[in-house]
Amino acid sequence: MTRIFCIANQKGGVGKTTTTVNLAAGLAKVGQRVLMVDLDPQGNATMGSGVDKRKLELTVYDVLLESASVAEARVRSEKCGYDVLGANRELAGAEVELVDVERREKRLKQALATVARDYDFILIDCPPSLSLLTLNGLCSAHGVIVPMQCEYFALEGLSDLVNTIKQVHANLNKDLQIIGLLRVMFDPRITLQQQVSEQLKAHFAEKVFDTVIPRNVRLAEAPSYGLPGVIFDPSARGSIAFVEFAQEMVDRIKRA
């Protein structure tokens, strides 16, 4: 069965896109068939997968407006080993154009159902907001992966996201659950980060993934080469952690 996961956190710059492209590449490395959906008009996950967002003829925007199917709009990233349903600035208009459409929050879900058989995992990179785009992601998904930095305000922001997920679960998508919280950009030398990490485990127990993604400059450099760190420099600490995370995901699903 295909697993569809959103990578979401309404906070900006917390590592959503880095998590999406590296988990996609990591899953591909361990033999999984993956589609990466970029649901952010910034198009960072598209570019970070080696696909030029400016040259795309069809994107997730066309899919949401039902002027193209996923099969028509997806492209293969040969270097990364997964398929990409890309995005660019055009996607920002979808929010407005969908306002009067019925079941507008279910557009992506319907579209993904047509290709579900082609993939073991579909990963959706969400924008830093709780917008109609993110809502489309949450309505499509079985679960949410929440990347977070272990900082003082991290827990506060989390309660907004948890409430949104609860509402979507109650009203729109009974399948939806938090798969887990992923600690990213982690620096064990910083005492505060260790403390917040402990608080997270105390509050959320097994919802906190075992794998921790370290702060690692190679992960930050990789996007400028149009690659996930996992492909750009497989021996970097951050890349090794993301492949471990991919394996943790696969193991969790086998156990579930």
Ligand code: ATP
């Ligand atoms: P946005 O909310 O704008 O979509 P985001 O949540 O997708 O942002 P990213 O773009 O993944 O966040 O990451 C923000 C910045 O942090 C980027 O410059 C990225 O390269 C860097 N970064 C992410 N993870 C790490 C890491 N583990 N180590 C070092 N730098 C990282």
Ligand code: MG
């Ligand atoms: Mg992003």
